[in-house]
Structures are given as structure tokens and as C-alpha cells.
Amino acid sequence: MSREPRTVTLVTEDHGRITLPEPSWCAGHAGHRPDSARIDVMHVGSAVDLTFLGIEVFTAELVASPYASTTTPRLGGRTPGVSVHPLGMTLDPADLYSLAGALDSYADRLRALADQLTAILTEEHR
Structure with a gap:
């Protein structure tokens, strides 16, 4: 066809x-x-x-x-x-994969910051 x-x-x-x-x-x-x-x-x-x-x-x-x-x-x-x-x-594809990797890394850094904030807030409420 x-x-x-x-x-x-x-x-x-x-x-x-x-x-x-x-x-x-x-x-x-x-x-x-x-x-x-x-x-x-x-x-x-x-x-x-x-x-x-x-x-x-x-x-x-x-x-x-x-x-x-x-x-x-x-x-x-x-x-x-x-x-x-x-x-x-x-x-291009290589740049797009690099951006995705950078976003993955940034997400890990945000999680670490969330963990730090959780610890601070937990400490303040003791």
C-alpha cells in the first residue's frame, strides 16, 4: 500500500x-x-x-x-x-541526554536539600 x-x-x-x-x-x-x-x-x-x-x-x-x-x-x-x-x-540528541543527566543530578541535589530541611525542622520541633 x-x-x-x-x-x-x-x-x-x-x-x-x-x-x-x-x-x-x-x-x-x-x-x-x-x-x-x-x-x-x-x-x-x-x-x-x-x-x-x-x-x-x-x-x-x-x-x-x-x-x-x-x-x-x-x-x-x-x-x-x-x-x-x-x-x-x-x-541535538547528545545535548538532550546531557540535559537529562543534569536534571537527574539536580533532582538528587533537591532531595538532599529536602533531607537537610527535614532534619532542621525536626530539630526545631524537639
């Missing part, structure tokens, strides 16, 4: 209507503005959020900018990456 690739047609200020392939992970272009330039077109996947006490701490999502001109690492581009906020960077 043959499957046609997905495409999307968007209006841009500088190139009019453009039709481009849409990756299977793209969540759509609901936020696309017709007054944006073609170079700003971006595929964005579903967000993965870390929310605590109602505050968004981190959000990450697959992204690719098919017409990007940048080749600067971590600023996004034609190759898919994961955009992480509030870092404001697009990470």
Missing part, C-alpha cells in the same frame, strides 16, 4: 503560498501567521512540559525549520532538534 507524504500549504509574506512536506511528528501550524517570512516557517511537535505548582518550569518540543539559513549549533535549523525553554536553545 503506497502512502503519499503529508504536505502543508502556508501563506508567507515574501513567497506567497508555499507547499512543503510535513513530518509525521509535526503537530500542525495553527499559530502560523501569513505575515511571516518563509525563512521563519517551523514544524513543531507536541510539547513535553514540566509543570510544578501550576508553573511551567521547562517545555521541550521537536522542531525543524525547513528554510532556515542558520548553521549555528543550538539555534535551530533544517535538521530536526528539540527546542528547550527557558534555555532558548535547540538541542
Whole structure:
């Protein structure tokens, strides 16, 4: 069974209507503005959020900018990456694993701080 690739047609200020392939992970272009330039077109996947006490701490999502001109690492581009906020960077797999490791380490440090606070509060109530 043959499957046609997905495409999307968007209006841009500088190139009019453009039709481009849409990756299977793209969540759509609901936020696309017709007054944006073609170079700003971006595929964005579903967000993965870390929310605590109602505050968004981190959000990450697959992204690719098919017409990007940048080749600067971590600023996004034609190759898919994961955009992480509030870092404001697009990470490759190695960077993403490093971030996950740093978050694991930070979680251990938070647990140690919670243990220290528990000891202090226990001591105060004696």
C-alpha cells in the first residue's frame, strides 16, 4: 500500500503560498501567521512540559525549520532538534541526554536539600 507524504500549504509574506512536506511528528501550524517570512516557517511537535505548582518550569518540543539559513549549533535549523525553554536553545540528541543527566543530578541535589530541611525542622520541633 503506497502512502503519499503529508504536505502543508502556508501563506508567507515574501513567497506567497508555499507547499512543503510535513513530518509525521509535526503537530500542525495553527499559530502560523501569513505575515511571516518563509525563512521563519517551523514544524513543531507536541510539547513535553514540566509543570510544578501550576508553573511551567521547562517545555521541550521537536522542531525543524525547513528554510532556515542558520548553521549555528543550538539555534535551530533544517535538521530536526528539540527546542528547550527557558534555555532558548535547540538541542541535538547528545545535548538532550546531557540535559537529562543534569536534571537527574539536580533532582538528587533537591532531595538532599529536602533531607537537610527535614532534619532542621525536626530539630526545631524537639
